[in-house]
Amino acid sequence: MKLNVSNTPALMVSHSLHILDINEPALVLISQTYKDVINKSVENFFTCPQKISLKQLNAYVNQTILLEVDNKPFTALILPQQESTFSIILIDQQPQDKTPAEHKNQVIGRWMYNTIDRTFQLSKTCAALLALEQKTAISLDYIIENLAKSDTGQVVNAFKEAGINKQPFSLEVHTKHSLDVAPLQLICHGLQDESAPTLLKGIIKRNIYTQKLDCKLDEQHERRGRALEGGQIGTWSIIHYKNEMSVRWDSQTCKLLHLPATNNHGSICTWINHIHPQDAPSVKAAIEHAFIQNKDFEREYRCILQDGSCIYIYAKGVLSNDSRTNTSFLDGVIIDHTPIYEARMRLEESNLLLEAKVKSRTAELDQAVKHAEMASQSKSEFLSMMSHELRTPMNAIIGALDLLTDQDNSFEEQELLDTAAIAANNLVSILNDILDINKIEAGKLELDCFDFDVSKMLNNIIVIFGPIAEQKGVKLKVLESDNLPAELNGDENRIRQVMFNLVSNAIKFSGNDSSNMGLVSIALSCEKVNALVSKLIFVIKDDGIGIDKETLKKLFTPFTQADKSTTRQFGGTGLGLAICGRLIELMGGEIVVNSEVNIGSEFTVSIPIWNFKPRELQTLYSCITLFSNINDTPEIENLKNKLSFYCNEIIVIPINSLTSYDTSSENLNILIATSMADIHELDSCSFTPHDVLLLYKRDLFEQLTERFKKTFKLNLDTLTFFTLQKYCLQLKERSKLEFEPLQEDDFAINLDLTTEPNNDSPYQLPLLVVEDNEFNQKLMVKQLSRLGYNCELASDGLQGLKMWQNNDYALILTDCHMPGMDGFELTRQIRKFEEKSAEIPIIAVTGAAMKGDQEYCLSVGMSDFISKPVTLAKFKNTLEKWYGN
């Protein structure tokens, strides 16, 4: 077969892709001679973006592929021939500036049009693009039938003209297919070749990217439409141009506002007209504000529908500008918020109801709190009253017992009096506990802090509990750390109260088993927390009955004891530990309890302390000699550490060396007896008993007392800094006194009874006692007389005031609560009369014991305060303080 396609470059290739024939234009194109190319591989002269293969040729039969010659792209039409050969016609040269991407996005079909019989030959792609099945001899009319009506005119005219002038043209056409939105480009290249003047050639191409994009856009548009419709969201757009605002809105907005679909645009006033008259001005102002300030728009407002009903709208718009046209756009959405608004309204209603309920409940609670406070107040007042009412008779009882004790009583009588006095004091103590817990729970307890000697406080506890423990067969042991401060700032009374309670409990619950003697240890130490704060720690440990876990949990709850049997066996109100717990809490400290049933309990209390004075050296002796057969035991080491504060040197030597010792006032000799063997050794030694200090173990006390009656003795187990210092000072003082000469006049006496007994008293001016209770009057007169004071009586404040105006008194003792004029009013009146003259001391003597009462007394002008029961010692201390001052 001979290829003869006139001026169009063409070639014929075998199935092995060898060139079988080639025409002249093709040889010119590749710049080769016929013999040079025949039977040569087509790849030697033509390149393809995809490798040329038989498979590819078969795949592109009747279609075009891209071939390059000297880097020039050509569209090549593949036509099948006989015996698996192919004709390749290089139809036209592709524009060089087209990028592969553009090719990629283009689908091109070829056509040839016979202007005589007005029929088309279509390539397969071309037929596909026009949605036709037929490819050959297709009439122009048939083609036109398949195009959109709007395009038919221009296509008919174009081919008519081209049939005459054979000139190229280009049109945009649409097929009838409903999905075929993107236009096709119909291009006529002119004549096929000069030799065939009736054949026009051309292409139809479609940019599939644009089509895809259009499809996507349509899809998105549809989706958006569905979403907006589903969400009942309408869209609108306000265009602002040259101070004019026009609005367009979509069909969904029309639906929302119940408007006809055609009513979808208008001026801003048309838009505003749909808005509730009350909201319209503010919405308009907000839109204008958005344009002026170039800000977005957001508003909630009501719209009036045609039927007169009202819906709630949420509108939001975003502002944009087109600087080219000097136009601004506010594009936004409106959402029907009516259901949300209604829900919100219902919620607000519910909230209002709830608030009303809460208010009502709060009022009820307030009422309940007021009732509770009133009840608490009544309880406090009752306790305060009870305190006063009980203390007044208790005052009489304790005072009377005090006086009776001073009389000449038989042993049995004295025993009964002591019992009654102990019982009365215990009763006052219980009363104090009840008042304390009441004060703590009412938050009225205040700490009264001052500097105090903690070792002295510990010694007071030992003095009180020593005999009690002794009687019960419980051994007391005290351990003070060396770093214990000399003085610390705190509420001594409250700290003592805590320690008192814990030690009392420890003794109470120890040594109850006859086989077990019982041991209670009290350890006192100081621990530094940081540069400013330290902790006072005291640990009270016993080997008593212990506490079970359940009881431990409620140990600090008022009126709680281990169980009822505990109360029956050991007594107590169950208030002690509750008070301790609260007091420690109030002091910012903590209490930790470790206990095991039948093993014992350990209470560790730590209280923060800020201001304290460290113990300083107070050299009383140049040397202290310890005569001891034991050395290096913790007890002796502890003793040496304590003694080192009072001397320069400490020597320890055995007791048998006591035959020679230094008796000078610069030396202190301390004998330590820890066993009977030590006592026997002491018996054989010669020493002056009054210038030594004897330290002993508790079980040797009786033996030593019989032998060394005049010797200062201290229990080694309960030794404190305070006692040690006190005895060292006394021994030092005694050694000095021994050398003080006595005079004969020292033994002269004055027994003169011819004058009034009270004239012996140094207290010449009488006291004025203002007291309404007759018994208390008598008691106070007796007590004051016993102390050497004269006194005169007034039964109430009014009488007291008159007597003070008419007589001269050294001081006034007054009850606070009396009928008529009470003690407070009496004080106010006296202070008023005194004006600038010297104030007479006025001392309140009252059954009230609250701290506030004392402060109140002082606030009205009283000088001091004594709480009942008033013992002789209390009277003595207070009167000595104020008498003559």
Added chain:
Amino acid sequence: MEINTLDSLKTLNEDVMLELLGDDRDEINSFRQQFLVQAKNSLQKIAGYYRQNQIKAIKDEAHYLKTSAKAIGAERCAYYLQQLEDTTQTHATENIRKQQCRAYIESLSNEIKSVFHACNNK
């Protein structure tokens, strides 16, 4: 009988201390000095109790000082203290009892002065 008893007693019987402590002069003097200090205080207390009519307190104080007086050999002193102690417990009227107490206290005062001189002359 009372006078006879009193006559047989010494203001300061030195043998008593010698028997108790042996021939340690310093120690004996020390004890005597301590007694005088104690006697001075006790005597003033007894006088005070007398003025305040605190009979039981007189008895206790007298009893306390009596033990010390006996220990250093102040026999006459111990005698007056014993008498004073006994008088506080008699069933006599209060007036008589007070008069007796007064007499014994005065005697005691004088006797302690004598002990003071006796001690200083030794």
